[in-house]
Amino acid sequence: MKNLKISFLLTMSLSLFLLISCTSDNEPINEAIDPITDPTTTIELPIVITKTSFTDPLTANPKLGGTITSDGGSPITASGIVWNTTANPTIANSKTNDNTNVGSFVSTMTGLSPKTTYYVRAYATNSKGTSYGSQKTITTADTNTDNTPALMTANIDNVQYDIMRPYLYAVIGDDVKVENNGAEPGAPRYLWIQGDTTDNLDTLIEINLHIPNKQWAPGTYNLYERQDLSTVAESQGDLLLNTDDSATITSGTITVTEFNLTTKRIKGTFSFTYSKFGKDGEFKVTNGTFNYALDSPYFD
Structure with missing residues (x-):
């Protein structure tokens, strides 16, 4: 009888142990799913667009910005320019950090050197990484020349260009050149004023103006296609387009509004019509302006 009781107790104990073990093994585990590590959540780089133009481009602290159109599924942790x-500058170079929100923002460039071309673009960072907008360029003012670098503007076939400067201006640094400087006495000298939309030879549009010394004074003068500078x-003048079209000036005027040998500045306006070889119609350059230093050794 005693042996039966012991056997019964052992059987009951074993059954209870197995019941507790099964209950523990099958109990659901309630763990919160981290959305960052959730395999069903896909995080992409943010999408950011660089603004089309600078604010106050000729000041010591020009402004540019951008628009973040998507955070990529993760909060923006930094953005700016x-x-x-x-x-192709990156966040390893000079940068601002002004914004952590989706939408538009504006940032101010600081610590710039004079008469230097900078490449600028907007950026945005999230947990995935950093993305960038398109690239813009800006050339800072020449602090040695009235704090104003060479600047030409023009509307070419209804497209406005607000920052045109001599080709490779940031490298060479000359506002103007005097042509025929070594010619015999009495031969005309020409002041050469050049404006390029970019330093990229594949995409630039270029305007060249050649003003004879008899017109180095305020006044309005006829402007002709360049033929003979001797x-x-x-x-x-002449116009170089970023297409295969050959342009020829058909009529135009240039107005010198200031020619000052004390401040060494020449300022003025211009406009002209032109033709394209093999194409019908009249094409126009309007609202042309120029403001250049007379920095040629000829004027020393």
Whole structure:
């Protein structure tokens, strides 16, 4: 009888142990799912667009910005603009950090050197990484020349260009050149004013103006297609397009509003019509302006 009781107790104990073990093994585990590590959540880089133009581009602290159109599924942790003197700047270069929200923002560039071209673009960062907008360029003012660098503007076939400067201006640094400087006495000298939309030869549009010394004074003068700079003492010019079209100036005027040998500045306006070889119609350049330093050794 005693042995039966012991056997019964052992059987009951074993059954209870197995019941507790099964209950523990099958109990659901309630753990919160981290959305960052959730395999069903896909995080992408943010999408950011660089603004089309600078605010106050000729000041010591120009402004540029961008628009974040998507955070990529993760909060924005930093955004602003980056810049450098070489192309495709990154957050490893000079940068601002002004914004953590989706939408538009504006940032101010600081610590810039005079008469230097900078490459600038907007950026935005989330947990996935950093993305960038398109690249813009800006050339800072020449602090040695009235704090104003060479600047030409023009509306070319209804497209406005607000920052045109001599080709490779940031490298060479000359506002103007005097042509025929070594010619015999009495031969015309020409002041050469050049404006390029960019330093990229594949995409630039270029305007060249050649003003004879007899017109180095306030006044309005006819502007002709460039032909002869050795004997014809008239203002001449040419237009280089970023297409295969050959442009020829058909009529135009140039107005010198200031020619000052004390401040060494020349300022004025211009406009002209032109033709394209093999194409019908009349094409126009309007609202042209120029403001350049007379920094040629000829004026020393």
